[in-house]
Every structure is written in C-alpha cells, then in structure tokens.
Amino acid sequence: MDLSKLLGQFGLDADSLQDMMQDPKVQTMMNKISGIMTQGGIMPGDVEDLVGEIEPDGEDGGDSTDIFGKMQDLMGDMGDLGNYLYEEIDLDEEVAAYDPQPEDAADRKFMAVLKEWIAQTVREIPAQDVCMLEIGYHEAFDAEDQVHYEIWLAYNTEETAAKNRERFGQEVWNWINWTDNQFRLVPDEPFAAWREAQGYDEANDGDEMIQRIYDLAAAAVIELHKERFTEQLFGRKVPVIIEGYEYYQKTAIRAVKVNGEELFDAAFFSDCGFEPDDEDETADDEA
Structure with a gap:
C-alpha cells in the first residue's frame, strides 16, 4: 500500500507532502497505519493506540497540525468500525x-x-x-x-x-x-x-x-x-x-x-x- 496516497487524500500538494513525509511523527503514524491495514482486520485497541501517537505539536503547526487533526478524525471513525465489527460476545x-x-x-x-x-x-x-x-x-x-x-x-x-x-x-x-x-x-x-x-x-x-x-x-x-x-x-x-x-x-x-x-x-x-x-x-x- 502506498501510504503517501492516503495522505494525499487530505489535500496536500506534492511539495507539502514531501515535507510532511520527513516528519518523524508522520513516519511513525504511517508505520502504524500500515500495520493496521495488513494485519487482517481493524481492532479497537489498534485505533486507540494510533490516535494516542498522532497528537499535533501545537496550534500553529500549519500543515502538520491540520493533517494530524484530520487523521485523528479518520482513525476515530475506524475505531467505531472496529468496535462494531468486534463487539463482545461469549x-x-x-x-x-x-x-x-x-x-x-x-x-x-x-x-x-x-x-x-x-x-x-x-x-x-x-x-x-x-x-x-x-x-x-x-x-x-x-x-x-x-x-x-x-x-x-x-x-x-x-x-x-x-x-x-x-x-x-x-x-x-x-x-x-x-x-x-x-x-x-x-x-x-x-x-x-x-x-x-x-x-x-x-x-x-x-x-x-x-x-x-x-x-x-x-x-x-x-x-x-x-x-x-x-x-x-x-x-x-x-x-x-x-x-x-x-x-x-x-x-x-x-x-x-x-x-x-x-x-x-x-x-x-x-x-x-x-x-x-x-x-x-x-x-x-x-x-
């Protein structure tokens, strides 16, 4: 999976995307998303762990703050899906x-x-x-x-x-x-x-x-x-x-x-x- 395409869905142009890709926090986030995508299902614990890793650095973080906020919204939606798919049963x-x-x-x-x-x-x-x-x-x-x-x-x-x-x-x-x-x-x-x-x-x-x-x-x-x-x-x-x-x-x-x-x-x-x-x-x- 080309995760740069995933970030591209959030309105980043090529130059901004390249800068973002150098951010260690973005790299960590992308590695975690890659793991979720390849493990064979979205587990609620995975999403909670990921959201905790992608807090923006501050209110004036520019593109970084914006992309982290959008990714948190996305992963929150994925978390809801994970909880729906894996509800507790005996x-x-x-x-x-x-x-x-x-x-x-x-x-x-x-x-x-x-x-x-x-x-x-x-x-x-x-x-x-x-x-x-x-x-x-x-x-x-x-x-x-x-x-x-x-x-x-x-x-x-x-x-x-x-x-x-x-x-x-x-x-x-x-x-x-x-x-x-x-x-x-x-x-x-x-x-x-x-x-x-x-x-x-x-x-x-x-x-x-x-x-x-x-x-x-x-x-x-x-x-x-x-x-x-x-x-x-x-x-x-x-x-x-x-x-x-x-x-x-x-x-x-x-x-x-x-x-x-x-x-x-x-x-x-x-x-x-x-x-x-x-x-x-x-x-x-x-x-």
Whole structure:
C-alpha cells in the first residue's frame, strides 16, 4: 500500500507532502497505519493506540497540525468500525449454538464432494510436517476479466511456522505467510452445479453463499476429524481453519467448533477480534 496516497487524500500538494513525509511523527503514524491495514482486520485497541501517537505539536503547526487533526478524525471513525465489527460476545456460547449441517439433498451432495476433495488434497501435500490447514473462498478474474468462483485449500508446515515465529515473535495464523496459500481448488463442475441447484446469484447472494460454503466445509471437516484423518496422515490432529482473506469472530467460533479450542493460541483469537478476559489476564500477571 502506498501510504503517501492516503495522505494525499487530505489535500496536500506534492511539495507539502514531501515535507510532511520527513516528519518523524508522520513516519511513525504511517508505520502504524500500515500495520493496521495488513494485519487482517481493524481492532479497537489498534485505533486507540494510533490516535494516542498522532497528537499535533501545537496550534500553529500549519500543515502538520491540520493533517494530524484530520487523521485523528479518520482513525476515530475506524475505531467505531472496529468496535462494531468486534463487539463482545461469549465464545463458548456461540460455539455451543453453532451447528453446521447440510439443509437438503444438494447440500448433502456438495458436502460429500467437499469432504472427498479435502481428504484427497491433504493426501497430496508434499510434506509430512503439516501443522495448519485452511479452506477458503474467493472470486478470481482471468485474463479476459471473466469472474471465477474458487474454493481453495492452503497449508503450513512446522518449518515455515518456526521461521514465522522467529520473524514475528509469535505463532502466525495468517495464511499469507504459510508454506502454500492456495495449494488446490475445488473442481468447477460440482461447485457450479451446487450453486445452480441452490439458485445462488453471486452478485446478490454472495455473503449468504459464502457462509453456506463454510458451513458445509465445517461439517465435512468435523466428520474427517471424527475419523482421525489428520492423525493417520501426520501423527497428530491438525487444525483446519475455514475462512477467507480476513479473520473475524465467526472464524474463531467455526474453528473451535470444528477442531476444539486446545489447538489454537491467544494470537489466533486476537486475530479474530477476541481479547483475553479479565480472569485470564489476572492469571497471566500472577504467573
């Protein structure tokens, strides 16, 4: 992301923008914005931290005072959005209530396709130290700008995970940093047949369709875990995340329902918009 373009949206000309870019406070602010933009979601704590860093130097700061004030307004709006997206909910209650099931014959048929595709795809992974899997959906465009609807599987290995931990100082759940973030795609024909059978119009029913895909994938993975599929392949239970490019609270709810909470750490739940409760924080402080 070219953050100079972001500042340009606030009416600065080229010369003023160049001067502003030399300001250490602007550089700090831009680095923080860059982190927010790339972390996979706006967290309320991020915005509060950023706003605290961008106080103007004084009333006569000229362009600097003006730009800092405008950026504070912008980040305040982002903070409201973050609080809206990540409202407080009870994870255990949501997991207990979430029950992904096929609703009709078309769903059951496509769920069977997904289950077989997941199993076959995971068997084809050319690594034995697989430690994370993810199933997601996106829209892609070919050279002629024709849209294609794709369900993909990504995986990470212990080797890559160790490098990420060394680089970032924690477990990295963002699949962009994984070993292969789009290893295989669901075949077009059964996917298209299911969409047609359910009458989905991607332009108008996209969100509903995606959630239905994820529910069917979740149901398929639950069955595979009951069969101890990953244990037989890799010698241990491997978590399967079901989501797209960004993680949300629903991502964590689905992940815990499918895999069990013990396979995820605090970094994952934080990525999904959950913060540790007061009891956990107290226990950590005492430790």
